[in-house]
Amino acid sequence: MKPFWRAREFSTLAILALELLFFTYYLWPAGGGAHPFFNFDNFVLIFKYSSIYGIAAIGASIVIISGLIDLAPGAVIGLTSVITGYCFVVAGWSLPASMAAGLLVGPLAGLASSWLVVKVKVPPFIATLGVMGIWRGFGFVVTEARFYDLSSKLPQNWHVMGLPIDWLGPIIMVLLAIVFHILMTQFQWGRAVFAVGGNETAALFSGIRVGRVRTMAYVIAGLLASVSGVVLAAVQGQGKADLANGYELDIIASAVVGGTSLAGGRGSVAGAVLGALIFGVLRNALPQIPGATFYDRMIVGVVVIVIVVMDQVLVARSAAK
Amino acid sequence: MSGLVFRNVSRSFGAVKALTDVSFDVSAGEAHALIGENGAGKSTLLKILAGIVQPESGDLSWQGEPLKFQTPRHALERGIGMVYQEMLSFPNLSVAGNIFAGREITKSGGRLDEKAMRERTAALLAELHVPATPDTPMDRLPAALCQLVQVARALAFDCKVLVLDEPTTSLTDAEVDHLFAVVEQLKRRGLTILFVSHRIPEVFRLCDRITVLRDGKHAGTFNRAEATPDTIVRAMVGREPPARVPRASVDAGRIRLAVTRLSRAPRFRDVSLTVRAGEVVALFGLVGSGRTEVLETIFGITPATAGQVEIDGQRVTIRNARDAAAAGLGFVPEERARQGLFFNLSLVPNIILPKAAKDAVLRINRRNDRREVEHQVATLHIKTASVDRTPDTLSGGNQQKVVAAKWLATSPKVMLLDEPTKGVDVGARFELHALIRQQVDAGMACLMVSSDLPEVLALADRILVMREGRLMGELDGATATDDAVMQMATHEVVA
Numbered sequence: 148m149k150p151f152w153r154a155r156e157f158s159t160l161a162i163l164a165l166e167l168l169f170f171t172y173y174l175w176p177a178g179g180g181a182h183p184f185f186n187f188d189n190f191v192l193i194f195k196y197s198s199i200y201g202i203a204a205i206g207a208s209i210v211i212i213s214g215l216i217d218l219a220p221g222a223v224i225g226l227t228s229v230i231t232g233y234c235f236v237v238a239g240w241s242l243p244a245s246m247a248a249g250l251l252v253g254p255l256a257g258l259a260s261s262w263l264v265v266k267v268k269v270p271p272f273i274a275t276l277g278v279m280g281i282w283r284g285f286g287f288v289v290t291e292a293r294f295y296d297l298s299s300k301l302p303q304n305w306h307v308m309g310l311p312i313d314w315l316g317p318i319i320m321v322l323l324a325i326v327f328h329i330l331m332t333q334f335q336w337g338r339a340v341f342a343v344g345g346n347e348t349a350a351l352f353s354g355i356r357v358g359r360v361r362t363m364a365y366v367i368a369g370l371l372a373s374v375s376g377v378v379l380a381a382v383q384g385q386g387k388a389d390l391a392n393g394y395e396l397d398i399i400a401s402a403v404v405g406g407t408s409l410a411g412g413r414g415s416v417a418g419a420v421l422g423a424l425i426f427g428v429l430r431n432a433l434p435q436i437p438g439a440t441f442y443d444r445m446i447v448g449v450v451v452i453v454i455v456v457m458d459q460v461l462v463a464r465s466a467a468k
Numbered sequence: 469m470s471g472l473v474f475r476n477v478s479r480s481f482g483a484v485k486a487l488t489d490v491s492f493d494v495s496a497g498e499a500h501a502l503i504g505e506n507g508a509g510k511s512t513l514l515k516i517l518a519g520i521v522q523p524e525s526g527d528l529s530w531q532g533e534p535l536k537f538q539t540p541r542h543a544l545e546r547g548i549g550m551v552y553q554e555m556l557s558f559p560n561l562s563v564a565g566n567i568f569a570g571r572e573i574t575k576s577g578g579r580l581d582e583k584a585m586r587e588r589t590a591a592l593l594a595e596l597h598v599p600a601t602p603d604t605p606m607d608r609l610p611a612a613l614c615q616l617v618q619v620a621r622a623l624a625f626d627c628k629v630l631v632l633d634e635p636t637t638s639l640t641d642a643e644v645d646h647l648f649a650v651v652e653q654l655k656r657r658g659l660t661i662l663f664v665s666h667r668i669p670e671v672f673r674l675c676d677r678i679t680v681l682r683d684g685k686h687a688g689t690f691n692r693a694e695a696t697p698d699t700i701v702r703a704m705v706g707r708e709p710p711a712r713v714p715r716a717s718v719d720a721g722r723i724r725l726a727v728t729r730l731s732r733a734p735r736f737r738d739v740s741l742t743v744r745a746g747e748v749v750a751l752f753g754l755v756g757s758g759r760t761e762v763l764e765t766i767f768g769i770t771p772a773t774a775g776q777v778e779i780d781g782q783r784v785t786i787r788n789a790r791d792a793a794a795a796g797l798g799f800v801p802e803e804r805a806r807q808g809l810f811f812n813l814s815l816v817p818n819i820i821l822p823k824a825a826k827d828a829v830l831r832i833n834r835r836n837d838r839r840e841v842e843h844q845v846a847t848l849h850i851k852t853a854s855v856d857r858t859p860d861t862l863s864g865g866n867q868q869k870v871v872a873a874k875w876l877a878t879s880p881k882v883m884l885l886d887e888p889t890k891g892v893d894v895g896a897r898f899e900l901h902a903l904i905r906q907q908v909d910a911g912m913a914c915l916m917v918s919s920d921l922p923e924v925l926a927l928a929d930r931i932l933v934m935r936e937g938r939l940m941g942e943l944d945g946a947t948a949t950d951d952a953v954m955q956m957a958t959h960e961v962v963a
């Protein structure tokens with residue numbers, strides 16, 4: 148077995164650590180006093196925002212490893228918040244029932260995508276682009292461009308099981324990352340996902356039910372995006388159609404920065420979560436750098452490319468040995 | 469009781485009748501060979517057995533029970549194990565992952581039992597003498613070892629019928645020995661074996677009976693004892709078997725390729741050789757001896773760690789395939805599917821592209837291209853409905869002919885050939901040899917790697933033998949024997 152520091156996720160973790168070190172040093176307060184970046188509350192904040200991407204990125208990495216792509220998670224997050232909000236605010240359902248209704252949004256999107264891809268043979272990019280449009284659009288139809296205010300019906304200073312609501316996302320993200328990492332690395336189904344993404348024909352000839360594996364991948368990705376949506380609705384106290392607009396690309400980028408290959412067959416769930424955290428730290432720290440305000444998007448773009456290129460160099464080097 | 473029975477099986481692809489009314493049976497527990505020219509329908513018949521292709525009419529049965537499979541999974545469940553000609557592997561998984569893909573060993577609770585799979589893999593690799601570990605990533609294995617891993621994969625499961633579609637195309641006699649030892653053992657355990665190969669001696673070694681297909685029709689089933697290689701070949705091609713290509717009578721000319729102390733540590737070291745105009749030099753060695761790596765390094769696909777290359781007396785620096793082509797090198801790569809063909813393009817651009825790139829053609833002359841390609845297709849008997857088809861509709865051997873044809877058309881100064889006739893039938897092999905000879909006689913130098921010793925002996929003027937990454941010696945092609953070559957390739961070094 149490989150030692151742990153040769154594992155794929157270790158290099159992503161190393162990048163995250165470097166990033167933390169860099170910002171801690173760079174933002175060190177000149178006149179002493181509280182550190183604006185390196186403090187507990189700020190870390191909770193980073194985790195809280197990263198978890199929205201991170202939970203969905205778990206699903207995205209599974210879909211990408213199976214050799215597909217999913218552009219729908221942003222729209223799913225938005226519509227989930229809308230459905231949850233509608234049930235809770237307008238229909239007057241209990242919170243758990245409303246959340247359960249919201250959680251159906253993603254799996255339905257996954258079923259639609261996989262039906263188009265597996266049965267109708269629409270290219271995955273186009274199929275999920277279409278699903279993204281329909282799901283996002285339906286949110287606007289339901290809300291008529293207004294939003295549902297959940298926060299007024301939610302308790303002030305809300306605690307769940309003794310923990311502040313801000314912790315909900317991070318905890319769910321870590322738990323799901325562990326569950327799906329184990330599923331992908333230690334169970335037959337996960338191995339089948341890698342096999343299908345590595346060589347579809349070989350997988351078919353090996354008796355793997357390629358269509359079923361890919362359908363499951365899309366449904367899981369949808370479900371996880373819905374979990375992000377429910378968390379976002381609870382934390383922000385809003386159900387809004389244009390919530391998480393454009394997140395799909397950040398979610399895919401998190402998976403790729405975490406070592407998932409867009410060509411399929413390679414990648415890691417844990418890496419995708421670490422990738423989301425790398426983005427989270429950037430988004431949190433860059434605005435704190437004086438004068439960086441207008442550059443932060445450019446910097447994020449450059450960093451993504453640098454990380455992925457670095458990664459390829461490292462992989463090529465270890466392959467040459 | 470009857471074993472595996474094919475009754476009136478027919479299947480066509482558009483206008484091509486791949487199989488017409490094929491009936492024969494395979495007794496339970498025998499080793500049965502299926503042979504025929506490229507495109508005769510062998511793989512199609514086997515894919516019907518594996519549930520990948522559905523027959524249009526006719527039926528199959530196993531010990532009296534009908535076999536009707538909609539998917540490969542059904543066939544696997546009924547105990548039909550298959551090694552495909554296309555060598556389907558998962559480049560992203562380890563060797564153990566490949567062997568158990570789709571049928572992993574699990575512990576109670578559904579967790580993968582990695583330890584058990586690794587151990588079983590190690591045992592299989594040892595049995596087949598494959599120098600790889602269970603954890604080796606598949607994409608780091610050379611083609612010949614991938615082929616052995618595919619075989620190991622089929623052996624890893626209890627099956628009743630083991631189907632091997634050209635499992636030996638990249639193997640030398642030494643690896644074939646290991647493979648056959650394992651297969652014989654399985655046969656003794658009662659397995660029924662169906663075996664496809666274009667190497668007639670192999671077929672006679674392993675198989676009790678031989679079924680010949682010709683143009684999709686059953687051309688006869690022979691007992692080994694009653695048949696000779698000549699009767700089989702005659703049944704295959706419907707005419708007299710071809711003679712050997714005559715070796716060049718003229719003396720070799722000036723040195724065209726000179727390689728000095730070329731190394732790519734740790735795969736091979738200190739390889740020095742020359743190839744003259746008008747000469748075919750064969751590089752022979754066992755799987756893993758570094759033979760393919762030498763060609764790939766000369767062609768710039770992998771970097772050398774030391775050494776130099778001269779073409780026509782000029783020192784050349786080759787960093788990539790483009791440099792190599794510019795310097796006057798041509799290369800027929802070993803893995804046709806991955807390295808040699810564009811599956812999205814029809815045969816015309818597939819065959820014309822390298823030549824067009826070399827001549828720096830700007831505007832395509834469709835009519836000329838077509839005529840030239842049709843000419844190539846006719847000389848090499850490439851079996852296809854038209855030159856507008858894509859390569860994936862061709863049988864494996866016919867795809868190989870396309871790859872060989874397209875590079876030979878560029879008439880380079882120095883031609884590097886890696887298994888140029890992999891999976892090509894005896895007749896077409898003769899045509900390819902003649903084509904190579906013709907170009908060599910016109911002044912080309914040719915350096916060839918082939919696992920097929922008869923081919924090496926038939927075509928090479930000189931034979932260089934490699935072992936474990938080093939050149940061990942040189943033999944004269946006209947006088948060398950099987951034994952002499954194999955001994956040099958396998959003999960332990962006496963210190």
Ligand SMILES: Nc1ncnc2c1ncn2[C@@H]1O[C@H](COP(=O)(O)OP(=O)(O)OP(=O)(O)O)[C@@H](O)[C@H]1O
Pocket residue numbers: 481482484485486504505506507508509510511512513553851852860861862863864865866891893
């Ligand atoms: N998917 C396909 N579409 C169109 N034609 C096909 C297809 N598969 C096979 N054929 C045609 O059917 C015929 C038989 O092909 P098959 O692969 O069975 O030959 P084979 O005997 O295995 O030859 P080889 O020795 O070259 O492997 C060929 O003419 C081939 O072109």
Ligand SMILES: [Mg+2]
Pocket residue numbers: 510511512553633863864865
């Ligand atoms: Mg075939």
